[in-house]
Amino acid sequence: MTDIELKQLTDRWVAQWNEPDPVRRRELIRELWAEDGYQLMVHPPEEMRAAAARLSVPFPALEIRGHDALAERVGRAYEMFVGTGEFVFAQQGEPVRHAGAAVAVTWVMRSRADDSVAGSGLEVLTFAADGRVRSDHQFVA
Numbered sequence: 001m002t003d004i005e006l007k008q009l010t011d012r013w014v015a016q017w018n019e020p021d022p023v024r025r026r027e028l029i030r031e032l033w034a035e036d037g038y039q040l041m042v043h044p045p046e047e048m049r050a051a052a053a054r055l056s057v058p059f060p061a062l063e064i065r066g067h068d069a070l071a072e073r074v075g076r077a078y079e080m081f082v083g084t085g086e087f088v089f090a091q092q093g094e095p096v097r098h099a100g101a102a103v104a105v106t107w108v109m110r111s112r113a114d115d116s117v118a119g120s121g122l123e124v125l126t127f128a129a130d131g132r133v134r135s136d137h138q139f140v141a
Contacts, residue, residue: 001131010095010105013123013133016074017089018082025078026071034128038065039073039136081109087118102126 001009012032019025041062052058064073081087092106102124109119121140128134 001127005131006095006097006103009131009133010091010103013105013125014089014091014107017077019078020083022071022075025074026067029067029070029074032133033067033070034130034132034134035067036065037067037070037128037133037135038063039070039138040064041138041140043139086112088112092120098124100126 009032012028016025016028016032019028041064048062064070082089087109089107089109092108096104098104103126105123105125107121107123108117110116111118119140121138123139124137125133126135
């Protein structure tokens with residue numbers, strides 16, 4: 001994957017989270033993700049970690065696999081953050097290539113009101129032979 005192709009891919013990766021049209025969002029997911037692609041939320045939301053702690057079990061990583069599940073995940077994140085008009089997702093810096101063809105992408109969730117950072121994270125992406133995302137290990141700060 002060339003640097004230009006990688007930049008285009010990460011631009012589309014961010015665009016899927018900000019896309020208001022559910023049909024276009026699904027198209028982006030099909031274009032971007034391998035059919036069996038998955039996102040692993042390595043550091044799940046605080047509510048889930050707290051619930052696991054109350055049960056005295058380690059919090060589990062959460063896996064979202066396949067186009068339908070990814071469309072639900074991305075759509076829900078859109079509804080919760082971007083669709084409210086409060087926030088927008090943006091890439092922070094350039095993607096960084098790592099050993100084994102993995103790519104790290106950092107992102108921020110910015111307030112539309114004052115451009116302050118309301119959240120951030122790191123995605124470690126790997127790719128299928130066709131160049132689509134095979135895996136996404138998400139670390140939310």
